[in-house]
Structure formats: C-alpha cells, structure tokens
Amino acid sequence: MNKLRGCLHSSDGVRCVMLATGNPGGPGHNAVKERWIDPAPGGFSPIRDPESGETRVYIPSRLEDNLAMMRNDPGYERRLMATGNSQLVKAWRYGDWNVTFGGAFDDLWRPDRHILKPxxxxxxxxxxxxxxxxxxxxxALQFWAISDGTPIPEMGGFVFPRGSLILFGEWYTVAKNANGTVKPNVGLRLTNQALGKGIAGRSAGRTWAGCVADPSIFAEPGRESIHSDMTKGAREIGQTLDFKPANNDRITGWQRMRDVLENAAEDIPEKPGLWAFENCINFLRTVPTLQRDESKPDDIDTDQEDHCGDAARYAVMSREPPRMRLGRTRL
Structure with a gap:
C-alpha cells in the first residue's frame, strides 16, 4: 500500500487520490485497522498523516448503505446470517474490525478468558x-510466568493448572509514526549488541530459567553468531542472556499453541493453558488475527506480522506437552 501511494503523481497538476476498499479479515487486517480504523473508529473523521501531511478518511459501509443489494437480493442477509460463523457475520454484515476469523486461532480466542488484568x-x-x-x-521478547498451581487471591482463588504460561511482559522493537501509532511489521533496525543490552536491562531483577530464542541466531555462517553479538551487549551492563535454541517445529508448535489456548478458554481449566496480561499490547494486536498459509493450511503465513506468534510458539514448545502435565491444585 505504501508503494502504491508513492506511485501517485501527475505532471499536469491533476489531483491524485487513492480509493481503497476491503472487508475485515485476511493477512492485511491489522495493517488496515491500524492505519484507517483505529484513529477514528466511527469513521468520517479526516485523519492527517503527521509525516506526509496528507489526509485520509475511513468511510464505513454496511448492508443498509447498499440499497440496490437490499432491493434486488433481499435474501442475501439471511444467507449471510446462516453461515454459522458469528465472527464472519460481524465482519461482513456489520463491518466490525474488532473480529478474529479466517485465521489460525479465531475459533479458540476468547478475549474475556485469555486476557488478564495484572x-x-x-x-x-x-x-x-x-x-x-x-x-x-x-x-519480539516475551516474559512468561509458569504456574505451579497456586491459587490467585486477586482472581478469587482461580487456579492456573500447573505448567500454564502467563505472558506478563514484552519488548517489541516496532517502529512508530510521529503520532505514536505503530508501523506494522517495521523494525527499529537495532544492532545485535543493542538488542542484547536491551534484553538484559529489561530482564534484570528476576531469576530466569528455560529461556529460548530463534534458533537462527545461533548459526555461525563464517562469522560470530547473532547470539554472540547480543551477549556482548549484555556484558556491557554486567548481565548475561542464557538463551538456548528453541524448537522450531512450526506445524507442531502452532498445534500446541491451539491446545493451550483451547485449554485456557475452559470455564475451569484442567490442563495447562496460555493467558496474556492486558499490557502485552503487541501480542494481543497481532497473535489472535494470525492467518493460515493458503498453500500450507497447518502453518502460518510468514508474510504477515508473526513475530509475537513465533516467540510465543517457542515458549510453548519449551514446555512438556499438555497431556503429560495434568496435575493441578484444586480449591
């Protein structure tokens, strides 16, 4: 989309305008929502871009606005409502961009269950x-608490089954616009030593175990590994990283992610699940809407903003399979 905007020009002074249409859902859902919807959710309010100075506007369009459709095909709404997919109905019937469907986790994701107050x-x-x-x-750096089955007083004695993962913090090196909004999938281009220093500084004060990282950073293609460079940065502030290569079995990893999300959605979870604190905004912004790879449906489309998903997959794969960890403390 940025490249298309960059191609708008006229040597004769003709005013250049871009019109874009679309529905909620699909690989570009988050990028569209971030740029057009979130700044003015109700629509019709001009949004001035702080970098280019250009103005854009989101114009909601619902079935009621398509008078010809309602007049010539009165059965369309009934057919849409009969799809049996509530998220699809919200998206296509009501133009709701706060949906998760057509992806890897939309059938399991329950914000009321998976998102926690700290x-x-x-x-x-x-x-x-x-x-x-x-x-x-x-x-994407993620901080996880692993439950030992102790009840949580602030949650009325709720018990996270032993071995459950609770995401309580993150450091996501994403670029931002001048107004503070995220530039989806654009990194800060930090050096590896700066990354190492940043990780070490944010990790200070806790005892960490079982830390895993993208296995590609341990490769030594004729030079020191990325991990070695990061370790140098950590040493500058008197810290260590202590990461081990993660299990990068993608298909098994995404299925394990589904397992723990499904477990967490239960009224009274019996098996280890996965939850996230509400302050982990980039995980919550990107993971629930991750889309499947059309040519390989059991995998995730790697062209999207999948970095928080990959980091979470590494964490899940570092734990024993849920079926092997059934013990829990009951109230």
Missing part, C-alpha cells in the same frame, strides 16, 4: 523468556 505472582511461580529476532522487521 496480578502478583505467588512465590512458587517460575519465570521464562522467549525471543524472536528481527532487525528490519521487529524482534
């Missing part, structure tokens, strides 16, 4: 980190 962790919880490397694209 709470204090019991002494028996342990802490892990996962990391997906990026430079031109963002890198």
């Amino acid at each position: 709470f204090r962790f019991p002494p028996g919880f342990t802490f892990h980190r996962s990391f997906d490397w990026g430079s031109a694209a963002p890198s």
Whole structure:
C-alpha cells in the first residue's frame, strides 16, 4: 500500500487520490485497522498523516448503505446470517474490525478468558523468556510466568493448572509514526549488541530459567553468531542472556499453541493453558488475527506480522506437552 501511494503523481497538476476498499479479515487486517480504523473508529473523521501531511478518511459501509443489494437480493442477509460463523457475520454484515476469523486461532480466542488484568505472582511461580529476532522487521521478547498451581487471591482463588504460561511482559522493537501509532511489521533496525543490552536491562531483577530464542541466531555462517553479538551487549551492563535454541517445529508448535489456548478458554481449566496480561499490547494486536498459509493450511503465513506468534510458539514448545502435565491444585 505504501508503494502504491508513492506511485501517485501527475505532471499536469491533476489531483491524485487513492480509493481503497476491503472487508475485515485476511493477512492485511491489522495493517488496515491500524492505519484507517483505529484513529477514528466511527469513521468520517479526516485523519492527517503527521509525516506526509496528507489526509485520509475511513468511510464505513454496511448492508443498509447498499440499497440496490437490499432491493434486488433481499435474501442475501439471511444467507449471510446462516453461515454459522458469528465472527464472519460481524465482519461482513456489520463491518466490525474488532473480529478474529479466517485465521489460525479465531475459533479458540476468547478475549474475556485469555486476557488478564495484572496480578502478583505467588512465590512458587517460575519465570521464562522467549525471543524472536528481527532487525528490519521487529524482534519480539516475551516474559512468561509458569504456574505451579497456586491459587490467585486477586482472581478469587482461580487456579492456573500447573505448567500454564502467563505472558506478563514484552519488548517489541516496532517502529512508530510521529503520532505514536505503530508501523506494522517495521523494525527499529537495532544492532545485535543493542538488542542484547536491551534484553538484559529489561530482564534484570528476576531469576530466569528455560529461556529460548530463534534458533537462527545461533548459526555461525563464517562469522560470530547473532547470539554472540547480543551477549556482548549484555556484558556491557554486567548481565548475561542464557538463551538456548528453541524448537522450531512450526506445524507442531502452532498445534500446541491451539491446545493451550483451547485449554485456557475452559470455564475451569484442567490442563495447562496460555493467558496474556492486558499490557502485552503487541501480542494481543497481532497473535489472535494470525492467518493460515493458503498453500500450507497447518502453518502460518510468514508474510504477515508473526513475530509475537513465533516467540510465543517457542515458549510453548519449551514446555512438556499438555497431556503429560495434568496435575493441578484444586480449591
């Protein structure tokens, strides 16, 4: 889309305008929502771009606006409502951009279950980190608490089954516009030593175990590995990284992600699940809407902003399979 805007020009002074149409959903959902919808969710309000000075506007379009469709095909709405997919109905019938469908986790994702308000962790919880490397694209560092089955007083004694993963913090090196909005899938191009220093500084004060990272950063293609460079940055502030290569089995990893999300959606979870604190905005912005690869449906389309998803997959794969960890503490 940026490239198309850059091609708009006229040597004769003709005014150049871009018109774009689309529905919620698909690989570009987050990018469209970030640029056009979020700044003015109700639509019809001009949005001035702080970098280019150009003005754009989101114009909502719903079935009621298509008078010809309603007049000539009165059965369309009934057929749409009969699809049985509530998220699809919200998107296509009501133009709701706060939906997750057509993706890898939309049938499992429950914001009311998976998103948590922060709470204090019991002494028996342990802490892990996962990391997906990026430079031109963002890198994703995630902080996880692993439950030992102790009840949580702030949640009325709710029990996260032993081995559950709770994402409580993140560092996502994504670029932002002058007004503070995210540039989807654009990284800060930090050096590896700067990444290492940033990770170490944000990790100080806790004891970490089972930390895993993108296995590609450990490769030594005729030079020191990316991980070695990052370690140098950590040493500058007297810290270490202690990452190990993650299991990068993509198909198994995404299925395990589905397993723990499904477990967490239960009224009373019996098996380890995955939850996220509400402050982990980039995980919540990108992971629930991750789309499947059309040519390989059991995998994720790698052309989208999948870095938080990859980091979470590394964390999940570092744990024992849920079926092997059924023990939990009951109230």
